[in-house]
Amino acid sequence: MKNRILVTLPLAAMLAFPAFGQDSSTQTQATTPTTTQSTENATGKQPLQAPAREGFWGRVNPFARKNYVKRQTDPIRDRVNELDDLTAANGKAIKDTDSRSQAGIKLASDKADMADQHAADAANKATMAQQSAQQATTRIQTVETVVGNIDQYKASNQTEIRFKPGQTVLSKNAKDALDEMANTVKGQRGYIIEVQGFSSGKGQTAIQNSQKMAESVVRYMVLNHEIPVYRIYLVGMGNAPVAGTEADAKTKHISGGRVEISLLKNDLEQLSSNSPATTAQQQ
Numbered sequence: 001m002k003n004r005i006l007v008t009l010p011l012a013a014m015l016a017f018p019a020f021g022q023d024s025s026t027q028t029q030a031t032t033p034t035t036t037q038s039t040e041n042a043t044g045k046q047p048l049q050a051p052a053r054e055g056f057w058g059r060v061n062p063f064a065r066k067n068y069v070k071r072q073t074d075p076i077r078d079r080v081n082e083l084d085d086l087t088a089a090n091g092k093a094i095k096d097t098d099s100r101s102q103a104g105i106k107l108a109s110d111k112a113d114m115a116d117q118h119a120a121d122a123a124n125k126a127t128m129a130q131q132s133a134q135q136a137t138t139r140i141q142t143v144e145t146v147v148g149n150i151d152q153y154k155a156s157n158q159t160e161i162r163f164k165p166g167q168t169v170l171s172k173n174a175k176d177a178l179d180e181m182a183n184t185v186k187g188q189r190g191y192i193i194e195v196q197g198f199s200s201g202k203g204q205t206a207i208q209n210s211q212k213m214a215e216s217v218v219r220y221m222v223l224n225h226e227i228p229v230y231r232i233y234l235v236g237m238g239n240a241p242v243a244g245t246e247a248d249a250k251t252k253h254i255s256g257g258r259v260e261i262s263l264l265k266n267d268l269e270q271l272s273s274n275s276p277a278t279t280a281q282q283q
Contacts, residue, residue, distance in 0.1 A: 153192060153264035157181060161217065163257035165200060168212045170220055178217065181263060182225035191265045193221070193232045199257040201239055209257060211236030217259050 159181050161174040170178070185191055197214030199206045214234045221227045 153266050155262055156191070156265045157184060157263040159261045161259045161261070163213050163259070165256045166209075167257070168209070168216050170216055174217075175220065178220055178261070179225070181261060182221055182227060185227065185263065186225075188265075191231065191263060193227065194262040194264060195232060195234045196260045196262075197234075197236045197257070198240065198260070199236075199238060203238075207236050207238035210238050210259075213257050213259050217261060 159177045161170070161177060181193075185193075195214045195217050197210030197212075197217075199209035199213065201209060211234075214236055218229075218232050218234050221232065222229055
């Protein structure tokens with residue numbers, strides 16, 4: 001009997017020594033102060049701490065029950081759920097920030113396009129204003145030129161009508177020639193008609209005959225074509241000599257009678273004809 005006790009005691013001591021060493025190491029770890037982190041993690045909570053005691057089997061107990069496992073895994077599951085919620089919230093915040101950024105970028109782009117459009121419109125209006133100013137300047141210069149030369153008339157058309165000696169009545173050919181000239185001045189301004197009569201003979205008789213022939217021409221143009229009298233200037237030249245051609249530089253007298261009708265124009269009609277075109281361009 002004593003021999004069995006002596007054998008059992010050393011065996012029990014050998015089995016109890018590892019458990020005692022493990023318990024003492026666990027207590028040492030539990031009593032040893034741990035260094036806490038001063039910084040918080042993403043969830044705003046302190047990190048999970050390791051279990052204070054690990055038991056005889058260490059961290060992995062093959063005989064652990066369901067409640068024990070649940071107690072050990074619940075904090076981890078809660079942290080995982082918190083991280084999922086935090087990740088979802090961060091993703092939503094990122095999407096919201098991106099949406100606001102895209103909206104801001106689109107708004108800025110729209111305002112930039114509108115500003116470009118306003119700038120283009122302003123440039124077009126400035127160009128149109130410059131063109132209008134140039135047209136107005138050209139118009140003023142034209143008016144000044146016309147006003148300065150309003151009493152300067154230039155020969156535009158000339159017709160000569162022949163009369164037999166002692167005759168003052170217009171022939172058919174003479175009337176046709178006067179009709180053709182009168183048609184060219186209808187509705188126009190800035191013109192005068194110069195009528196000069198020439199007659200053969202001498203002294204006052206020749207002057208009177210030339211005057212009568214010129215008066216017949218003026219009478220026909222006023223009555224048949226309604227040309228104002230103030231636009232016609234009549235002169236009876238009598239038997240005044242007429243300049244010959246370049247080949248015959250000597251002066252020569254005419255036989256019978258003739259009337260020379262000259263159409264003279266200034267720049268007033270040109271100004272009137274350019275006015276509608278200028279007005280249309282300005283509009």
